[in-house]
Amino acid sequence: MVKINEYLESGILESYVLGSASKAEIEELLALKSSHPQVEEALAILEADLERIAEHMAIAPPPNTWAKIEANMNELVKTPPKMEYLIGDEPVERSRPNSRSGRSEQFIEVEGESGHMRIRKIWRWVFAAVFVLGKIFLAFAIYYYLENKHTQEEIQQLKLEMRSMRK
Numbered sequence: 749m750v751k752i753n754e755y756l757e758s759g760i761l762e763s764y765v766l767g768s769a770s771k772a773e774i775e776e777l778l779a780l781k782s783s784h785p786q787v788e789e790a791l792a793i794l795e796a797d798l799e800r801i802a803e804h805m806a807i808a809p810p811p812n813t814w815a816k817i818e819a820n821m822n823e824l825v826k827t828p829p830k831m832e833y834l835i836g837d838e839p840v841e842r843s844r845p846n847s848r849s850g851r852s853e854q855f856i857e858v859e860g861e862s863g864h865m866r867i868r869k870i871w872r873w874v875f876a877a878v879f880v881l882g883k884i885f886l887a888f889a890i891y892y893y894l895e896n897k898h899t900q901e902e903i904q905q906l907k908l909e910m911r912s913m914r915k
Contacts, residue, residue: 752780752784752786752787755780755787756786756787756790760773760776760777761777761787761790761791761794762794764777764791765791765794765795765798766798777791
């Protein structure tokens with residue numbers, strides 16, 4: 749009896765209820781639970797206490813949450829499975845993650861219809877206008893560069909003429 753009371757006060761029951769017990773502790777607890785009704789009773793009391801605490805501290809979800817979940821589930825049911833074609837000619841259904849079978853995919857595949865970016869029509873015109881304006885500014889820059897170069901050459905010639913006149 750003393751051993752059972754010490755075991756009940758050791759904290760193993762609490763760690764089991766909270767899900768932090770090791771595998772060996774779980775096996776030991778289940779063995780003692782089947783042979784000692786005090787362990788089973790203490791475990792039931794702890795589980796009931798934890799449930800009351802969870803109910804007391806629970807936060808109610810927004811009222812429309814269940815409707816959104818139900819709509820998403822209905823949409824998933826209505827959507828036919830996507831077929832993939834492998835090397836052979838036979839289509840294969842892509843498996844969805846299934847929690848019952850324990851399988852789950854680690855990544856979600858995202859495939860687009862094409863490798864090109866889609867942009868709104870207004871942005872196409874904006875990009876075209878920027879491109880055209882860039883070409884126009886480039887042409888003006890080249891023109892004024894050549895004009896500046898020509899003017900600098902004329903200034904150099906005039907300076908040479910003035911020096912030759914002074915001498």
